[in-house]
Amino acid sequence: xxxxxxxxxxxxxxxxxxxxxxxxxxxxxxxxxxxxxxxxxxxxxxxxxxxxxxxxxxxxxxxxxxxxxxxxxxxxxxxxxxxxxxxxxxxxxxxxxxxxxxxxxxxxxxxxxxxxxxxxxxxxxxxxxxxxxxxxxxxxxxxxxxxxxxxxxxxxxxxxxxxxxxxxxxxxxxxxxxxxxxxxxxxxxxxxxxxxxxxxxxxxxxxxxxxxxxxxxxxxxxxxxxxxxxxxxxxxxxxxxxxxxxxxxxxxxxxxxxxxxxxxxxxxxxxxxxxxxxxxxxxxxxxxxxxxxxxxxxxxxxxxxxxxxxxxxxxxxxxxxxxxxxxxxxxxxxxxxxxxxxxxxxxxxxxxxxxxxxxxxxxxxxxxxxxxxxxxxxxxxxxxxxxxxxxxxxxxx
Amino acid sequence: xxxxxxxxxxxxxxxxxxxxxxxxxxxxxxxxxxxxxxxxxxxxxxxxxxxxxxxxxxxxxxxxxxxxxxxxxxxxxxxxxxxxxxxxxxxxxxxxxxxxxxxxxxxxxxxxxxxxxxxxxxxxxxxxxxxxxxxxxxxxxxxxxxxxxxxxxxxxxxxxxxxxxxxxxx
Numbered sequence: 001x002x003x004x005x006x007x008x009x010x011x012x013x014x015x016x017x018x019x020x021x022x023x024x025x026x027x028x029x030x031x032x033x034x035x036x037x038x039x040x041x042x043x044x045x046x047x048x049x050x051x052x053x054x055x056x057x058x059x060x061x062x063x064x065x066x067x068x069x070x071x072x073x074x075x076x077x078x079x080x081x082x083x084x085x086x087x088x089x090x091x092x093x094x095x096x097x098x099x100x101x102x103x104x105x106x107x108x109x110x111x112x113x114x115x116x117x118x119x120x121x122x123x124x125x126x127x128x129x130x131x132x133x134x135x136x137x138x139x140x141x142x143x144x145x146x147x148x149x150x151x152x153x154x155x156x157x158x159x160x161x162x163x164x165x166x167x168x169x170x171x172x173x174x175x176x177x178x179x180x181x182x183x184x185x186x187x188x189x190x191x192x193x194x195x196x197x198x199x200x201x202x203x204x205x206x207x208x209x210x211x212x213x214x215x216x217x218x219x220x221x222x223x224x225x226x227x228x229x230x231x232x233x234x235x236x237x238x239x240x241x242x243x244x245x246x247x248x249x250x251x252x253x254x255x256x257x258x259x260x261x262x263x264x265x266x267x268x269x270x271x272x273x274x275x276x277x278x279x280x281x282x283x284x285x286x287x288x289x290x291x292x293x294x295x296x297x298x299x300x301x302x303x304x305x306x307x308x309x310x311x312x313x314x315x316x317x318x319x320x321x322x323x324x325x326x327x328x329x330x331x332x333x334x335x336x337x338x339x340x341x342x343x344x345x346x347x348x349x350x351x352x353x354x355x356x357x358x359x360x361x362x363x364x365x366x367x368x369x370x371x372x373x374x375x376x377x378x379x380x381x382x383x384x385x386x387x388x389x390x391x392x393x394x395x396x397x
Numbered sequence: 398x399x400x401x402x403x404x405x406x407x408x409x410x411x412x413x414x415x416x417x418x419x420x421x422x423x424x425x426x427x428x429x430x431x432x433x434x435x436x437x438x439x440x441x442x443x444x445x446x447x448x449x450x451x452x453x454x455x456x457x458x459x460x461x462x463x464x465x466x467x468x469x470x471x472x473x474x475x476x477x478x479x480x481x482x483x484x485x486x487x488x489x490x491x492x493x494x495x496x497x498x499x500x501x502x503x504x505x506x507x508x509x510x511x512x513x514x515x516x517x518x519x520x521x522x523x524x525x526x527x528x529x530x531x532x533x534x535x536x537x538x539x540x541x542x543x544x545x546x547x548x549x550x551x552x553x554x555x556x557x558x559x560x561x562x563x564x565x566x567x
Contacts, residue, residue, distance in 0.1 A: 128494045129420070138424035139459050142560055143520040144497040150487040151518070154505050157485045206487055255505075255518035256458040262484070263505060 006395045007103035007243045008232045009096075011038040012224030012354040015116075017188040017342035020219035024061040024118040025073050028052070031114055031221035031347070032074050034186075038354075039225060041235035044074065047225075049081040049108040051098060053091025053115035053346035057084070059130050060118045070114065080108035086346070088134055089293065090248075090378035090387035091115045092222065093349025097389065099226035100243040109231050113353075115346035116221030127217065134381055136254035145255075148295060149214055151382045153206035156298040158264040160208065162313070167208055169316035170297035171199035174212040174339055176324050177294060181336025183365040188218045188342025213297040218342030222350040224357070229395075241360045242395040244373075245280025247272040250385035269306040269379065272386040276375075277308075280390035281397075284308030287390070288371040289359045290330055291352035293379045294337040300324075303377055304332065307388070331368045334359065349387065352376040356391050416545050422496045423542045427556040433460040435474055440559045445479050445537045447514070448472040456513035477514050479537035481506035481563065484516075488526050500526040506535065506563065520562040528565070535563040 013034025015027040022030075036042050050067060058064040066084040070076070081102055087094040092115030102108040119127055131146040145151060159165045178194035181187050194212055202210035225235075232240060249272035251259040259267050277283055284307060292307065294300040301315035309330045310318040318324075324332040335341050335355040338348060356374035358364040364371075374391045407413045418425060426437040436459075439446040449456045450464035451471040458477070463470045486504035493501035502521040508514050521529055522538065539561045547554045 125495045128492060129422075129496075132422055132494055136459075140518055142423055143503060143518060143562065144489075144494060144501045145503060145518055146494045147489075147492055149492075150489050150501070150503055153487045154485050154503075154518075157487075158505075161485070206489060254459065255516065256514055258516060 004104050005106060006229040007100040007226055008229055008240045009243060009353055009357045009391065010042070010225040010227055010232045010236050011035065011238070011357060012222065012350060013038045014186050014222040014347065014351050014354065015220050016186045017218040017220035017344060019120050022219065024054070024057055024063065024116055024221070025069055027118070027219065027221040028070055028114055028116045028223070029073055031116065031223040032112065035112070035223040035225060039236055042225060044076060046110045046231070046235065047076055047112045048079050049099070049102060049111035050076055050078045051081060051095040051111060051113050052084050053086065053095045053113070053349070054084060054117055055086050055088050055091060055134060055345045056117045056119060056130060059133065060121060076112070081111065087385060087387065088380040089295070089343070089345045090349055090380045090385060091346030093352070093376060093378045093387045093389055094248065096224070096226060096243065096349060096353055097246045097248060097387070100246060103226055103228050110225060110227045112223060113226055113350055114221060114223040115344070115348070115350050117219060117344035117346055119217045119219050119344060139254045139256075140382065145382065148382065149206040149209060152296040152298060153209050155263045155302070155383075156208050156296070158262045159298055159302065162262065162264050163316065165298070165301060165316035167200065169320045170213055170301065171196055172319045173294065173297040173300045173324070174199050176319070177333050177337045177339045180334050180366050181340030184335050184341055187336050187340055188216050189336075189340045192340075209296060212339070215295050215338035215343045218344045220342060220344035220347050222347040222354065224350045224353050238361045239393060241357045242392050243389065244282065244392045244396050245276045245278065245390040246388065247275030247279065248385070248387045249275065253384055264302065265312075266302055266306045266383065266386070269303065269377070269386040272388045273307045276388035276390050279396070280392065282373060282390060282392070286373050287330060287375045288373050289334060289356065289368045290332045290375045290377070291334070291337065291355055292332055292377045293348070294333050294339050295343065295379070297339070299379065300332065300337070304330070307375070307377065326366055326368060334364060334366045334368065349376065349378050352378070353389070360391060360393050418545065421545065422494070423558055423560060425545075426558050427547065429547055432462050436460045437559060439474065440539050440561055443539060445477045445561065446474050447477055449475045458514045478508050478512045480566070481508045481517070481519070481535055483529060483531055483533045483535060485531060486521065486529055490526070502529060504529065504535070504563070521564065522562045523564045534566040536566050538562055538564050
């Protein structure tokens with residue numbers, strides 16, 4: 001077998017996220033254009049592989065086999081891979097794992113990883129209704145479990161009860177992430193600010209969550225280039241950002257199989273993280289910047305615990321003491337995260353990857369000083385699956 | 398368009414009034430569409446059941462065609478406990494999916510250490526907002542859900558359906 005190559009992320013871009021007057025394929029084109037603008041040396045003819053991550057495409061855009069549609073609209077001629085993947089909110093992070101393997105093995109050289117969703121429909125009920133189909137439909141969804149806030153609200157209640165986490169601590173997450181969102185003009189809530197008072201006085205969505213504890217659902221798309229080290233050097237002079245290690249773990253599809261002692265413990269995330277750290281030959285202490293799946297403020301708090309950045313149960317105090325700020329021990333969601341940049345499910349993993357790429361290349365809007373190692377994390381659906389990817393300025397040796 | 402009555406705006410006339418199972422919130426319970434249909438037959442008899450492996454003894458939920466522990470396909474039907482305790486719960490006033498009334502109450506239920514089914518997210522029915530408390534005991538209840546048609550050659554078979562939820566033990 002030929003020697004294993006190193007896979008790197010070269011750059012990327014997103015469409016505008018939000019409630020868009022656009023078709024899914026329009027937004028994928030915008031994201032591809034933004035990706036090409038970010039990598040001036042990239043020619044569409046360089047791309048030999050395409051992976052599109054999307055969940056809603058089949059139902060909301062009547063586009064079940066989405067990859068050929070994207071090929072046609074982007075004028076691509078893929079020869080190594082041309083697929084759609086779907087792991088819901090972790091779609092394009094999963095696609096990055098696939099792309100890493102394909103590039104390292106020599107099957108592909110330059111892969112466009114893109115993800116996108118058209119969430120909003122002519123009638124608003126349809127979006128909530130579709131979410132009944134992204135859980136274990138015949139079991140949990142038939143109980144009415146579809147839209148995420150009620151489920152994550154129960155997680156928050158459990159975390160508050162067991163570990164003493166407070167609404168004020170949760171508000172530190174949203175206020176911090178709104179600070180990071182500043183300057184990201186493609187974000188869903190671009191240009192908005194948030195104070196502690198506003199966060200705590202916001203209208204109730206699902207007790208204990210106020211409006212700013214919840215990320216929006218967004219239309220949007222993102223795109224990145226994953227390439228071999230050699231091909232990356234040919235198209236960009238920027239520092240190389242290596243895909244060092246990945247982990248993806250699932251234990252169940254419906255609530256009867258929940259792996260934690262209660263909803264406040266996420267051992268399946270802990271496991272995914274351990275696998276990713278091991279593959280990356282790193283520990284949580286090595287990570288300089290993280291993009292975690294802040295679908296709700298409580299999610300970011302639990303993720304910081306399960307990813308090993310603080311002790312179990314201490315996530316609330318950790319975020320309130322400024323450790324996720326730009327000068328903290330682990331600046332987190334430095335582009336605003338899902339809470340502010342928005343959440344078009346399949347697009348979110350690649351959006352996180354773009355931010356880590358920029359951080360490690362030293363060109364982020366809110367730059368973490370001397371960032372050398374970064375991490376991205378997505379959870380999928382009602383916390384059924386966890387996906388972790390670790391990046392570094394040096395390859396694994 | 399503005400002068401049309403809402404009922405006249407059908408969008409796709411060919412589908413108007415047609416049952417579309419892809420948009421159904423309830424399972425296709427009939428034996429033509431799944432191999433665990435005894436679960437639904439048992440629901441109709443007021444029983445909460447699942448499959449137990451004859452080889453390794455594992456009791457799975459939801460019911461299965463093969464045992465998820467040892468992949469044996471020799472399974473029996475067994476009954477599950479019908480009472481559980483509320484650990485925590487959520488009440489949705491606005492934004493419940495179409496087909497579910499508000500308040501939509503969903504609880505994290507625990508069935509006890511001895512139960513093969515440890516916990517479940519269960520819908521709490523026949524309960525007003527503010528009535529449920531952590532620690533409340535709830536019991537299993539069944540109810541009818543809308544029937545759907547199946548084409549059987551030139552005829553239409555009507556499939557009656559049932560589902561389950563939980564209610565407070567008063």
